[in-house]
Amino acid sequence: xxxxxxxxxxxxxxxxxxxxxxxxxxxxxxxxxxxxxxxxxxxxxxxxxxxxxxxxxxxxxxxxxxxxxxxxxxxxxxxxxxxxxxxxxxxxxxxxxxxxxxxxxxxxxxxxxxxxxxxxxxxxxxxxxxxxxxxxxxxxxxxxxxxxxxxxxxxxxxxxxxxxxxxxxxxxxxxxxxxxxxxxxxxxxxxxxxxxxxxxxxxxxxxxxxxxxxxxxxxxxxxxxxxxxxxxxxxxxxxxxxxxxxxxxxxxxxxxxxxxxxxxxxxxxxxxxxxxxxxxxxxxxxxxxxxxxxxxxxxxxxxxxxxxxxxxxxxxxxxxxxxxxxxxxxxxxxxxxxxxxxxxxxxxxxxxxxxxxxxxxxxxxxxxxxxxxxxxxxxxxxxxxxxxxxxxxxxxxxxxxxxxxxxxxxxxxxxxxxxxxxxxxxxxxxxxxxxxxxxxxxxxxxxxxxxxxxxxxxxxxxxxxxxxxxxxxxxxxxxxxxxxxxxxxxxxxxxxxxx
Numbered sequence: 241x242x243x244x245x246x247x248x249x250x251x252x253x254x255x256x257x258x259x260x261x262x263x264x265x266x267x268x269x270x271x272x273x274x275x276x277x278x279x280x281x282x283x284x285x286x287x288x289x290x291x292x293x294x295x296x297x298x299x300x301x302x303x304x305x306x307x308x309x310x311x312x313x314x315x316x317x318x319x320x321x322x323x324x325x326x327x328x329x330x331x332x333x334x335x336x337x338x339x340x341x342x343x344x345x346x347x348x349x350x351x352x353x354x355x356x357x358x359x360x361x362x363x364x365x366x367x368x369x370x371x372x373x374x375x376x377x378x379x380x381x382x383x384x385x386x387x388x389x390x391x392x393x394x395x396x397x398x399x400x401x402x403x404x405x406x407x408x409x410x411x412x413x414x415x416x417x418x419x420x421x422x423x424x425x426x427x428x429x430x431x432x433x434x435x436x437x438x439x440x441x442x443x444x445x446x447x448x449x450x451x452x453x454x455x456x457x458x459x460x461x462x463x464x465x466x467x468x469x470x471x472x473x474x475x476x477x478x479x480x481x482x483x484x485x486x487x488x489x490x491x492x493x494x495x496x497x498x499x500x501x502x503x504x505x506x507x508x509x510x511x512x513x514x515x516x517x518x519x520x521x522x523x524x525x526x527x528x529x530x531x532x533x534x535x536x537x538x539x540x541x542x543x544x545x546x547x548x549x550x551x552x553x554x555x556x557x558x559x560x561x562x563x564x565x566x567x568x569x570x571x572x573x574x575x576x577x578x579x580x581x582x583x584x585x586x587x588x589x590x591x592x593x594x595x596x597x598x599x600x601x602x603x604x605x606x607x608x609x610x611x612x613x614x615x616x617x618x619x620x621x622x623x624x625x626x627x628x629x630x631x632x633x634x635x636x637x638x639x640x641x642x643x644x645x646x647x648x649x650x651x652x653x654x655x656x657x658x659x660x661x662x663x664x665x666x667x668x669x670x671x672x673x674x675x676x677x678x679x680x681x682x683x684x685x686x687x688x689x690x691x692x693x694x695x696x697x698x699x700x701x702x703x704x705x706x707x708x709x710x711x712x713x714x715x716x717x718x719x720x721x722x723x724x725x726x727x728x729x730x731x732x733x734x735x736x737x738x739x
Contacts, residue, residue: 258375262389264438265368266396271431272361273400278424281409281562283537284544289417290348297537301666303352304359306466309659310459315363316652317507319370321448325441328367331360332432339425343418366651369635373647374442383640387580394576394632402569409562446645454507457496465489469667509646517641520708522657525634527705529658531698532627534665538694552688554613568620575628592633593709598626600702606695669694
């Protein structure tokens with residue numbers, strides 16, 4: 241009789257440990273949010289500080305996104321192999337070092353390199369989701385627990401982004417820029433201690449060896465592809481060499497896929513892209529990256545553009561620009577917290593579909609409504625609700641449908657393809673914003689036609705993502721499938737078509 245309560249106590253202890261893990265990881269995501277929101281209101285000030293054109297701000301964003309696309313596959317796989325906490329801590333230390341360089345240089349090249357290396361923070365969320373998934377698997381409801389935890393983490397992320405945007409926008413009007421840039425670097429240093437002492441390692445470590453050949457092949461492909469896009473931006477769309485380099489990047493994916501299909505422990509199990517549940521999720525992540533990553537800089541510079549000089553823009557200060565970003569991020573918090581509720585009520589598939597439609601609608605509304613502060617803010621709130629839901633949902637849904645030994649890889653892939661989408665958009669939007677700029681004497685502002693291109697592309701990618709999710713099985717990403725034993729003839733991530 242005395243031994244009867246023990247299972248309950250053990251269950252409570254496990255729940256308490258999981259709660260403590262989520263709290264510690266929420267602190268990490270708060271710092272991630274600070275990094276993502278803090279710099280946005282001051283991008284124009286950074287451009288003037290470095291002596292570059294507004295459109296060249298996209299070089300900062302594009303370089304960080306390119307490096308992020310390279311490191312996520314390796315760190316996600318290493319997380320499955322040697323431990324998700326270990327790789328989370330290593331990536332945080334690297335981010336801290338890069339962040340500490342930014343305040344102390346005015347050289348654009350060095351600033352660009354440090355800014356790119358700061359992009360290691362993109363691996364944090366997928367590694368965190370993998371940590372939570374592996375710890376909640378024994379509960380019998382890992383999909384629901386992970387979705388709820390992901391909502392909390394994304395809410396913390398956006399709270400940090402709001403704090404960063406408001407504080408950054410306020411301080412950039414008051415303090416020297418080097419001192420303003422030092423503050424987020426110190427928060428990342430503090431984050432290293434939170435991970436080191438507040439996070440336990442994954443209970444399941446797969447071991448094995450890293451697929452160096454696969455990593456090299458995909459790295460060369462991504463470098464060639466994004467490098468070609470950068471050349472297109474520099475030399476214009478008529479440059480045949482730039483198109484050739486871009487095509488080479490695409491072509492290099494062929495030997496990568498062939499190698500991964502033959503490898504017994506591949507860097508990326510490319511068969512996941514053919515899965516009826518995971519394939520549309522990865523496509524949605526890539527299309528979502530266009531708006532959530534590629535459009536950040538153009539939206540900031542549009543708000544800062546003086547309408548009395550250029551005939552468009554809002555002419556906002558750094559702080560009033562940060563308020564727009566703040567409303568957007570509050571909407572993302574709402575979307576992240578509402579997603580688990582919507583997923584339970586309508587199934588995860590329909591919740592994802594609704595989120596992508598909100599993103600598309602929000603950006604398409606810019607086409608007729610962009611002339612006032614209220615209109616721009618309203619558009620961003622609509623897009624923000626959908627974006628918050630997607631940031632929380634994509635890694636969680638990927639984890640629920642992934643092979644047991646590929647949890648980190650699957651969650652990382654959502655970030656990788658999202659990052660690639662953002663890198664492509666960043667280059668394309670940079671080209672669009674430069675078109676016609678040379679015709680304006682001493683102008684550093686982007687062109688209005690370029691901004692229209694940004695809004696149109698972001699809106700249409702949201703609609704296409706929604707259409708792709710119509711092909712996902714109805715009961716995908718639910719605990720009924722997440723906890724079902726794999727069939728002896730079916731890959732563990734496959735979802736039966738009959739569903």
